[in-house]
Amino acid sequence: MVNEPGKTADRGNETGITRRRFILGTIVVAVIGAFGSLLSMLKLLSPSKKGSGYMSTIAPGDVLVYAAGSNIGTEIKASSLNVGDAELVYPKGKSSNPANLVQLIKLNEVDFKKPTDRKLTDKGFLAYSAICTHLGCTVSWVKNPASPDLSYTECFCHNSIFNPARGEIVEGGPAPIPLAQIGVRVNENDTIVFTGTFTGPIGPQV
Ligand code: FES
Numbered sequence: 001m002v003n004e005p006g007k008t009a010d011r012g013n014e015t016g017i018t019r020r021r022f023i024l025g026t027i028v029v030a031v032i033g034a035f036g037s038l039l040s041m042l043k044l045l046s047p048s049k050k051g052s053g054y055m056s057t058i059a060p061g062d063v064l065v066y067a068a069g070s071n072i073g074t075e076i077k078a079s080s081l082n083v084g085d086a087e088l089v090y091p092k093g094k095s096s097n098p099a100n101l102v103q104l105i106k107l108n109e110v111d112f113k114k115p116t117d118r119k120l121t122d123k124g125f126l127a128y129s130a131i132c133t134h135l136g137c138t139v140s141w142v143k144n145p146a147s148p149d150l151s152y153t154e155c156f157c158h159n160s161i162f163n164p165a166r167g168e169i170v171e172g173g174p175a176p177i178p179l180a181q182i183g184v185r186v187n188e189n190d191t192i193v194f195t196g197t198f199t200g201p202i203g204p205q206v
Contacts, residue, residue: 054099054131054203058182062091064127064192067101078125078186081106084148086141086164088130091194099202102182103130103139104192105164108149115167117199120183125192128153128168128179129202134160136204139179153179176205 064076067088076089086105094100104127112118116126130139137157144150152171153162160173168179180202183195 054136055097056099056129056198056202057094057097058091058100058102058194058197060183060193060195060197062094062194064089064102064104064184064194065092065095067095075191076104077190078123078192079190081125082148083108083124084143084145084151086143086151086153088138089127099131101130101138102127103141103153103179104184105141105153107151107165111149111165113166115169115178116165117167117181117183120181120195120199122185125184125186126164127182127184127194128162128164129182129198130179131203132157132160132175133170133177133179133201133203133205134158134173134175135206174206177201 066072066074066076067090073095075092076087081087081104083106086103089102089104090100104125106124107126109121109124112121112126120126132139132155134155135157137155139153139155139162142152142154149165151164153164153168154160155173155175158174160175161171162168162175162179163171167181170176170178177200180198180200182198184192185195186192
């Protein structure tokens, strides 16, 4: 069968249009892909956003439990800590939220100095966010066995040092602000509960 000249031309045009659409579509997909990659790269290169989404769900009355070690998940007893000791803790039942990670510390009350809020402490216990305000690593406790009251908090990611007796102010390293304090109270049954929420921002602040 012989094709009519007009119909051959139409099919030719259709084929051309289809090819152009395919090429155009390919270019659009490539451009979108490149744009997405560029955004991802910029995201990786840019510093952490302030707070980085750290939203604590700690509420007054939440019981403190161990966040690490062989006792993980069990209620912490006040009598188990001596001056110069510290533990990483979570509010009971809320360990899935990393913003709830807290460092519980026991020191001599006589050593507490501003900006530590004494009203948020009890029997030498005080507590602060355990998320470094630099880039969000978990802080560590550096115990001074010879002088337990001189023990301190350090973030080993970039060596920020915080003074727990003075409201965890920054005494070294790149952390821009102190670790936020949170109130605690010792119950008659020796357990410890939170009495409020964090006094300041938590998580990376750069
Ligand atoms: S993340 Fe803590 S010092 Fe950098």
